[in-house]
């Protein structure tokens with residue numbers, strides 16, 4: 004089985020460790036294999052792959068797509084290191100408004116599986132290339148998000164001297180979204 008799975012404090016959010024096949028040339032790993040993920044009860048399709056490059060200190064997020072275009076994500080770091088965050092936005096969940104975070108890097112080759120119903124964001128701990136698969140296609144009309152420093156979630160972003168987009172500066176708080 005070329006993947007190992009680790010639980011997090013939010014049961015549906017998983018850490019996935021692909022098997023690394025090292026040899027004298029370098030290494031090989033599988034990012035995703037339908038049957039193996041089905042064995043982990045992750046039975047989703049990924050119609051879109053994304054790649055973003057972020058300079059050290061950049062925070063992207065906290066983003067989500069509104070119903071019916073919610074996106075699950077399988078996040079990996081091709082090069083660099085990020086502090087990756089998933090926030091539970093499922094109002095009927097015991098962990099509503101709670102978050103889990105993980106360091107993903109091309110050293111640990113870990114992946115983060117974030118199901119639909121969560122907001123996603125990350126901070127680049129050095130210049131980083133992040134590749135992630137999504138369970139639905141991007142729909143700009145349903146693109147939404149929560150301000151990164153919402154004190155109801157209170158994420159401890161590692162780098163204080165952050166860079167964020169003008170768009171992300173204007174994102175609402177959880178309270179404003181879930182009145």
Ligand SMILES: Cc1cn([C@H]2C[C@H](O)[C@@H](COP(=O)(O)OP(=O)(O)O[C@H]3O[C@H](C)C(=O)[C@H](O)[C@H]3O)O2)c(=O)[nH]c1=O
Nearest residue numbers: 053055063064066067076123124125140141142168170
């Ligand atoms: C997400 C996305 C964006 N775009 C276009 C829209 C903008 O013209 C440009 C940059 O978009 P944005 O500033 O929303 O990119 P990020 O800040 O990296 O957004 C992502 O950041 C967090 C971490 C996520 O998990 C989401 O996938 C996504 O919200 O790419 C597309 O054409 N397709 C897409 O799927």
